[in-house]
Amino acid sequence: MPKAKEITSRSENYSQWYNDIVLKAELADHAPVRGCMVIRPNGFAIWEKLSSELDRRIKATGVAGRKHRNAYFPLFIPESYLAREAEHVEGFVPECAVVTHGGGKELEEKLYIRPTSETVMYEMYSKWISSYRDLPLLLNQWANVVRWELRPRLFLRTTEFLWQEGHTAHETHEEAIEEALMILRDVYVDTVESVMAIPVLRGKKTPSQRFPGALDTYCIEALMQDGKALQMGTTHDLGQNFARAFNVRYQDRKGKMQYVWQTSWGVSTRLIGALIMAHSDDSGLVLPPKLAPIQVVIVPIYKSDEQKQKVLEVATKLEKEILETGVSVELDLREEFKPGYKFYDWEMRGVPLRIEIGPRDIEAGQVTFAHRDSGEKTQAPLAAAAQKAAETLTDIQKGLFEKAKKFLDEHSCETDDYEELKKITDESGGFVWAPWCGNQECEQRIQDETKATVRLVPFDAPQTNAKCIACPEAASMRVPFAKAY
Ligand SMILES: [Zn+2]
Structure with missing residues (x-):
């Protein structure tokens, strides 16, 4: 029999524990280029759920009667664009990757791989915005960006990462500030606390920590289990700095030309790193039910063929009932592994609820629930197991937030x-x-x-x-x- 994969404990070596989870839960792997990361299906499924939660909130919010919409801008940024905003260029150029050749020839102007998209987007904004009627312009894009990383760590710091970046333009400074604060509160805090189950502090960065080129940077910070803080998301009041650099102007209601007021905001795949570090334990990944690609796993337990037939019949019926409640469930039919191995395997992968069904359970008209968050085992009546599973997931989601909040308060x-x-x-x-x-x-x-x-x-x-x-x-x-x- 294959042995269950073991991981380093948190007390032994926290950073090794983190790496072990990422690799052994098959969330990501190191790519051929140092600092880059391959996001494997288990990890990408979490990112898909997280990004769709964010996307839904982004599209549901807005200011001045308009809502955010998604768009896509190019990967390459001409060198001259990046140079236009002085602080911005100083902040980002040292960590940029640069393309010097294309189509077999040296390029006349170097192209930077976007480290963020302010410059390329605002060049377009200056074409699209001419009147107050064009405002506010509320765009978001989902993209990859590159910032050369000298001390990479999977998910937390990678040279290429995935993110969303919102970029908006407004008539007034007040409206831009309202936008930046609203995104922080209604999109970022709401997703991180209610979906990721991680409590956060919220506020402004000090001037030395601001985004290069911004007047103010608002942010949320969470605490990881090793007592270190992690910045979860930022929104920036860009004032008119980029508008001046890119000549993004509009004719106001009195016919006068004015520079727009802008914001930008983003969160990235770094959030997956935070998710791992906030909740997981020495048995592996712990996922909040709202982000778990598989929320419930059913492990059938049997010895004889006769038992097998009976157990699988009950397990298949329960799988259907659970699916009907809108919960994602997998019935583990793998013949090559014993139940004990399967338990470890699903614990490692962070499935919030495991249901064990054996012949004795069936005789007693019940099933066993193993809660991933607490390790606790409880019994549920077989007839009500599907409904009970859904309730248990709600409890686990709540319990994880409370546990993380308690940790934050105690630290x-x-x-x-x-x-x-x-x-x-x-x-x-x-x-x-x-x-x-x-x-x-x-x-x-x-x-x-x-x-x-x-x-x-x-x-x-x-x-x-x-x-x-x-x-x-x-x-x-x-x-x-x-x-x-
Ligand atoms: Zn002092």
Whole structure:
């Protein structure tokens, strides 16, 4: 018999544990080009579910009576486009891949593989927008982008990754800000918390952490099981910086020419990395039911042929009943594996609910539920098993969020003492809420000395009378410091 695949435990080596899950649950594999990733069917099925949840929310939202729509822009960006917005070019060019030859000849102008699409999209926006009647323009694209990665990690940092990038243009700054905040709240927070079952902090990036070329960057941050923070998504108030660089102007309601106000926003396949790290355990992947490609697996247990016939008859009937409730289910009919191996296999792959059916269960008129999140086993009456399975999935979804929320709360603390901040971020990790004067020098010093950064300035930052944790200045608020991915 094949042996169940074993993985490194979290306490032994967290980063090896993560890699083991990605590889052994067959979510992704290393590609021939270093830093690139092959997303295997198990991983891609999760991305398909996650991206469709995001896409549905993106299309359902909008501002000024219009909704977002999807479009597609080219992979190549002429060098001159990238150069037009100074901060943007400085921020991105060092990590770009560049095409110098095409059709066997050296190109007259180098082409950059998009690291993000502001420049190529806004060149088109300047053609398409001429009047206030053309606004707001609310576009999103699903695409791959390339940012050369020197320290790659599967899903978390890959040279090529998949994402969505929204790019909008508005008549007023207020409307652009409304858009950026609405996407953060109604698309990103909602998807991450209610679908991925991961609680997040929300707020603004500090000026040093802003997107190159933006006036403000809003973001959400989550906590992973090793106590490190992970940025889950960002939305940017671009002001008129790109509009000036790309001459995106419109005639306003009084007939005067004005630059548009813009936003951009994106989340990527990095979210899959967060999903793995937030919920999984030493037996493998743990998936929230809303993202599990297979939500329920039925494992039939039998020894004799006579038992087999009876068990499969009951199992097939239950499979149909579960399908009818709208839950995705797989009946594991593999003859070459024993039930014990199948249990490990489905646990590794993160299927939220396993139903075991054996001859004794059938005699007792019941089935056994094995809950992936808690490891708990419960019995359900056979006649009501399908309905009970659907209810159990709802409970697991809720339970995973609550567990992650509890972890977040238990790994959040306050301190006014710099040495203690150092100690906590070094040892247990988590968010350490400390008073900060808002000065970039203090932020930088803390980062240099502790490797912890101000993850964000929360929208509802707690007020404080304490002094800044790094200088004698008064601090007006507390912000969360953490080491981060
Ligand atoms: Zn300070």
